[in-house]
Amino acid sequence: MPSDYFELLLTTLNLTPEEREMVIERRKTRCICDICPTYRLCAGEEGEERAFCTVGLSACIDTEDECLCSTCPLSREMGLRYSFYCTRGSENQQHIRDIIGIR
Ligand code: SF4
Numbered sequence: 500m501p502s503d504y505f506e507l508l509l510t511t512l513n514l515t516p517e518e519r520e521m522v523i524e525r526r527k528t529r530c531i532c533d534i535c536p537t538y539r540l541c542a543g544e545e546g547e548e549r550a551f552c553t554v555g556l557s558a559c560i561d562t563e564d565e566c567l568c569s570t571c572p573l574s575r576e577m578g579l580r581y582s583f584y585c586t587r588g589s590e591n592q593q594h595i596r597d598i599i600g601i602r
């Protein structure tokens with residue numbers, strides 16, 4: 500299933516902020532960022548900052564090491580194409596940058 504489908508769904512469903520938050524929280528529980536070498540404790544010892552593919556850039560991670568997103572079950576389910584969401588932005592943001600030719 501194309502990843503854009505999920506973002507489209509979130510947008511077109513007209514989710515309330517609470518519902519959208521619920522979707523994000525569900526994704527966070529399945530996210531494996533906190534075991535990634537790029538993940539930093541500044542992003543939250545309890546892994547508060549996660550699911551960057553959906554929420555976009557981390558507020559503090561600024562160095563890229565390795566990205567485990569391709570091994571994340573959620574990534575496979577959503578058909579994600581990009582990586583390093585914590586430093587490069589969400590799937591949609593990276594996709595839009597690709598379309599308009601900005602890297
Ligand atoms: S694809 Fe990456 S950022 Fe998204 S939930 Fe999985 S590990 Fe987290």
Ligand code: SF4
Pocket residue numbers: 531532533535536537538551552565566567568582583584585586
């Ligand atoms: S988005 Fe990728 S690089 Fe960043 S912490 Fe998650 S798995 Fe690691």
